[in-house]
Amino acid sequence: MRLNTALNQALQEQAVKDRLARLGIEPVGGTPQQFAGMAEADRAKWKKIITERKLTAD
Numbered sequence: 001m002r003l004n005t006a007l008n009q010a011l012q013e014q015a016v017k018d019r020l021a022r023l024g025i026e027p028v029g030g031t032p033q034q035f036a037g038m039a040e041a042d043r044a045k046w047k048k049i050i051t052e053r054k055l056t057a058d
Contacts, residue, residue, distance in 0.1 A: 004032050 011027040
């Protein structure tokens with residue numbers, strides 16, 4: 001929780017927002033549970049793509 005709180009606070013700082021914007025990143029922040037949900041959705045999306053295209057790490 002401490003890390004999540006610190007991250008969310010940093011994402012409110014204008015210098016951090018500006019730097020991330022220059023990198024093409026849109027910060028959203030949130031709770032650990034929201035992050036876990038987003039990570040799971042991304043994992044499922046990429047698993048489907050990898051499976052459909054028969055991609056390997058070779």
